[in-house]
Amino acid sequence: MTSRTPGTGPSRLLLALAGAGAARATLAGAAALTDRPAGAPWRRTNYAGRPVTLLGGPALALSATATAVLGAPAGARAAAAVVGTVSGLVGGYDDLAGARPEQARDKGLAGHLRALREGRVSAGAVKVAGIGTAAAVAAVLTRGRSRGAAALVDGVLTTGLVAGTANLLNLLDLRPGRAAKAGSIAAAAALAGRSGGLVAGPLGATVAVLPADLTERIMLGDCGANGLGALLGLRLAAMPGRGARTGALAVITALTLASEKVSFTRVIEATPGLRELDRLGRLPS
Template sequence: MSIALIAVLAILSGAVAEGIVLYFLLSMLRESGAVRKNYLGHDIPVGAGIGFPVSVILVFIVYMLFSRYDSSFSTYLIGIIAISFLGFIDDMLGQRDTLGFKGHFGALFQGKLTTGGFKALGGGVVAFFMAFSLVTPGSLGHNLGNIIVNTLIIALFTNTLNLLDLRPGRALKGYLFFLLLIGLMAAGKVNWLLIAPLLGAVLVYLPVDLKARAMMGDAGSNVLGLTLGYCSAIHLPWPYRIGVLIFLIAMHIYTEKFSLTRTIERVPWLRAIDQLGRSNENG
């Protein structure tokens, strides 16, 4: 069986897994009181993205059954589970009076650890772990630059999708766009079996997000961003990775000073893409 066919089946499996997980998860979140007002003031379940790692694990179990599981997938699994957990803590316990890297690290320097600060620090550790795992044993000195660049790409990409997740469907569209871009920069030479399960889960969850039936929260956006960062680290050559890192740094500097939502609303074609698929009631 060809890799392309297996990848398609993995996308379908990820979609089925996410559909099942989401059916039970949304009810659980509502009944447990895990709801928050969205930007329109509607109370909807938050943290629904915690289902993404579960869906991926279910598909990876199928890989194991058919001897298609690669040991390198374990690093990715650890990463998405850890980063989703950190995001879920912030979704459930986070206060919205402290925002942005400057706010969270400013609070940390004053001796106060916010949930956002904990997520940022933990995310940095996860990013370093994943970047370090890519180094061949005994070659640390020769790969120090790669470790630093890959750590920054994974960490900053994780937060970039968090920055996008302010309107229904925005972060998911961003994920699909950046994933396509990474695939093009890698000339299609990507590990589709790694990417496919989450892609299937995203395609099923997207209508739920667009209709504002739930918020995936940091538990979901962190998984999307970390996946993009890890794919960049393992698939892109050095010049492209440097370009990606420069873009991510510029994005963070810009969003510390200006509102990304206002920027999107001022640019007609960005606004049209942003609103694509939403109902009139959801902006």
């Protein structure tokens, strides 16, 4: 008789279904709040001038985090809870505080650094610090048996992958469905292996919110994109082999630095295949 490892085989389908169910339930709650006074701070006008709500972000972050904890290996459950919860919370703070008029110039790394030089702490800087701290805590929680220099390298890689992926997914949240599509593809690609259960629930949750994102009823915002991205980063940090993790971190870092100079939207629109995938399911502009 063979034993089944928790979080493998059919159980990953169940986790995905649980994530989808949780996301649909939390989206229903968000819809109930949208037109009420409590939903007012979350209302925005998107790139096409259509009214949307950022409450889709908390719906995704909550459902993705809860099901990531259920599906994660025992040694990564606390880390999943920390990175998903903290990244979602500070992302939500940036969604709300970052919309204030005095924060309008504080966008991107350059904007955060300029605010600090002026003696101000931007909402984005608070978010960066929060996600970075959560990523460092996750590195400690998942350090395993490595010691000395090896433990330091592993800690840097985990911290960088969690924080970097959280930020990179958020950089993609500039058009309906873009960040959710990227997150879904990344989660689906990472389902295999011992730690694949960590992203099964988030995959289901992301697919469940994608239709509302594509039809411009919701936006993921920093809360949703950072929360989901941090969980994906934690999965990348569980890859065997420091070479693979180092390579992943190098790619994420390069893309993040490139975003300061190059428009992702312009690159996607100019690239066949990416352009069609990006537009798939979206409303006409």
